[in-house]
Structures are given as structure tokens and as C-alpha cells.
Amino acid sequence: MNNKRKKYLAFPYVLWMAAFIIIPLFMIIYYGLTNRNRQFTFENLTIIAEPSNLKALWLSLKLSTLSTILCLILAYPLASILTKIKMKNKSILVFIFILPMWMNFLLRTLAWQTLLDKNGVINTVLTFFHLPLINIINTPGAIILGMVYNFLPFMILPIYNTLSKIDSSVVDAARDLGANEFQTFLRITFPLSLPGVISGITMVFVPALTTFVISDILGGSKILLIGNVIEQEFKYANNWHTGSGLSLVLMVFILISMALVSKYDKESEGNIW
């Protein structure tokens, strides 16, 4: 088939994406900018300034930023160790980090309740070694832990991918020219791995910012994140206009991170991880 005719094969896909991605996004914009009487209004956007909503948004931003930083700190050394491992079948390494997903995400998060409980597994082990006990269940600390736990693989895999693509001769050249290990990392390896780091950051930050499940399960439903506020508007208050307006506010942050990705990830054609 020549290319001219080949491109019409995209038709079902374009139709599908238009119907179920583009139009739905406009539905949110429509609901977000109107009230129940279908009149145009900014009310649903300005409602974010209410103290309780602002508090939820601020807490979400704080917790998701912290957990993104923690994920980066944990994932970078790990990814760098993994690239150095000599193994026949490297794809198995990637599988090890995707495998937990086959255990339901809600159950995995719930299991942290058991682990973090006052008399839970971790504290039993800590008592045995006469170490200070941890008591973070139902606090923001537990939510951060849940976020780091759930999204860590999304930080590890993109960083691992870019690191393993770095041409080792570039690193060798830097060393030959007299750079020490630290300089090589700072000037060569890290800049080259930046696309992976950026895509990892957005893949952790966006779901962490918008989650309502993790805060529900590990925060003891006392701590409200912006995701919880939106979910309640839709599921309990049945106020779709307010919910859509708040989602629009949230999307501003998502758009910022999308813009970051497209800026750094120039070879974004294909390859998620």
C-alpha cells in the first residue's frame, strides 16, 4: 500500500480518540464554566479559593511534591545500579517492577494499613530490635508512603530506560579526559538522563496530585486532598458543575507538566518506558 492510502487506516483511531478523549474534555470545560441553569459563570473556578478547597489543593501539592522528590531520590540510584548489572535477559528486570501491579492496587495500599498499624508487622519487628516505633497511619506521612509505594515503578522505569541507552564511550571519554566519577555524573550522565527524569517526575507527580484513593485508605478519610474533594462533588454531592470547575483548576497543573515533558522529551515518538 502506498503511504497516501495507508494513512486512512488511522480513521477508526482518530474517530475513537475524538469521541472519547477530545469531546469528553470539552464536556468538562462546558460543565466547569456553566451553572445548573446553563448560564456562563466563573463561579466553579473561583470556588477553589474557599479555605477548605484551598487547603486541600495546598496539601495535595505539598504531598505530591514531597513524594515525587522521594521517588526520584530512591529511583535514580536503583536505576543506575540496574543498568550496570550483567544479565542475559534484561527484560525480566523490568517485569519485576511491573509484577506488583497484578495484585490489585487497592489491596496493596490496604496492606500498608496492616503493616503500619500500631501493633502491625513493622512495629513488631522494630520492637524486637528495640528500635523506636513508627506511628504514621492516618497521617499525611502514611499518604506520602502510599504515594511513593504506588508510583515508584513509574520513576524507576523511564530513568532506567534512558540510562541504559547512554553510549558508554561518552562516559569513558569523560573519564579519559580527566573527569572524576562525580564530575562525569554531573556533567555527562545526569544531563543525558534528564528526559527520563522529567518523564518520571510527571508520571509520579500527576497521579499523586490527583489521587483520592490513597488518601482515603491511608489517611483514615479525615485528610482531604483535592482529588477527594472532586470525587465527593461527583459521587455524593452530585454537583457536576463544581466538580468540573475544580477539575479544570487541577488540569492547569497537569498541562504544566505535559508542557515540560514535550519540551524535554524530544524523541517522544514511542517508548513509554
Added chain:
Amino acid sequence: MVKKTAQRFYIILILLFLYAPIITLVGLSFNQSKSISRWGGFTTKWYTSLFENDAILSALYTTLTIAFFSAFIATIIGTIASIAINSMKRLPRTILLGITNIPMLNADIVTGISLMLLFIGLHYTLSFSSVLIAHITFNIPYVILSVMPKLKQTSRNTYEAALDLGASQLYAFFKVVLPDIFPGILSGFLLAFTMSLDDFVITHFTKGPGIDTLSTKIYTEVRKGIKPEMYALSSLLFVTVLILLILLNRRTNKDKATDFTKK
């Protein structure tokens, strides 16, 4: 030497962190007590009562059906789309790939809400099919992003050679291009299946009152207390996948070994 030990230790520590909840859940599936924070002795009774629990089994059936069909349909649409996108000029290609990225980068809650608003706006009843449509939608990007790199690696020459030798376009596609990109298609399918299986948020917003997947069922049970059969089922699912993976890995290793001897 010290460095190497430290590195090993670090990997083990992270793996422990990632797998601790899974070990916990397997442990809970053998717990006599229904409480999640108290050990009441060893039992396998939850595994037997699991097969008498119709609610859980029907949720499992719904989950697997949605995962399979959404992954399957997404794989077909996605693969065809990849072939088309691959043959496009730069601008339409960038636009389409940009749209493909939206559901992956966008928050689940926004995707879920937007689809719910669409279905309700169209007076389409939220039910099994609305969940299926939603899952196909977020699965397509995973397929495209798995197939595209493989398509780029295949050379046009073999395909054109097949045409020159008298193969029809369709025949050449099935005999030459498809085998080349098949690993990408398969990994796209598996990724889509996994994503569908693990999804909660989008299902939560697009499902109707009558149907439940395992995720939504667990979510409603979180406050009342999870039925221990759920732990048993999850453990079974997890162990099955683990065994399949080990077998698959063994086979590919063997294949590689025979490849090597052939050379």
C-alpha cells in the same frame, strides 16, 4: 567489593519495599481471623469458600472479560493506527501522537469524569459497555507506544521485496510486516490487559450501579472490612501470573540458547 555489597543491599531493600504488601496479603489469605491487624492462626478455608462466593466470582468474571476485550480491541485499533501514523508526514504524526499521550499523562480522575459526563450527556446508560469503552480508550495509547518503536525498526525493503516478488499487499503485510512487529503487539496487549485489570478510578466513574469489577468491589468493602476471600483470590491471581512469567522466561532463555547454537 564493599560497593557491590551495598548495591545488592539497596536493590533488596527496594524490592522488599515493593513486595512487602504483597507478602502481607498472601499472609492475610491464610489468616483465621477476619481482622487485618490480628493473626488468628493458619487456615486455608478462605480458598475453599472463595469458590462458593458468587459475588466475588462474578466480579472476577467481569474484570477479566473487560480486561481481555478492552485489550483485544485496543490492540487492533492501536496496531492499525500505528501503521497509519508511521506512514504520515511530520505534522499530522506529531498531532496524533500528542493526542495519544493525553490519556496517559492526564489524571485518571479527569479521564474518568470526562467520560462519565459524555455518557450522561448522550443519555447512554452507565453499564458494562460504558466501562468497556472507557478501558479501550485508555488502553489504545499503550498499544501504540509498544508497536511504534517496532514499526520503526522494520525496514521497508523486505516489505517492498515481497511486493516485487508478487505478493499482494495484504499477503505481504501478514507474512512480512506482522511477524516483525508481533513482539510489540504482544507486549502492547499484555500491558493493556494489566492496566485494565489494575484500574480503579476510571471504572469507578464510568460504571453503572449493577456491575462491579474486583477493584470497585474492594473499594466498597474497604470501610466495612474486606472479605478474606478477596485476599485468597488476589493471591491466586498473583501466583498464577508469577508462574506464567517464570515459564515464559525459561522458554525465551531456551530459545536464545538454541538460536546461539544455530549460529
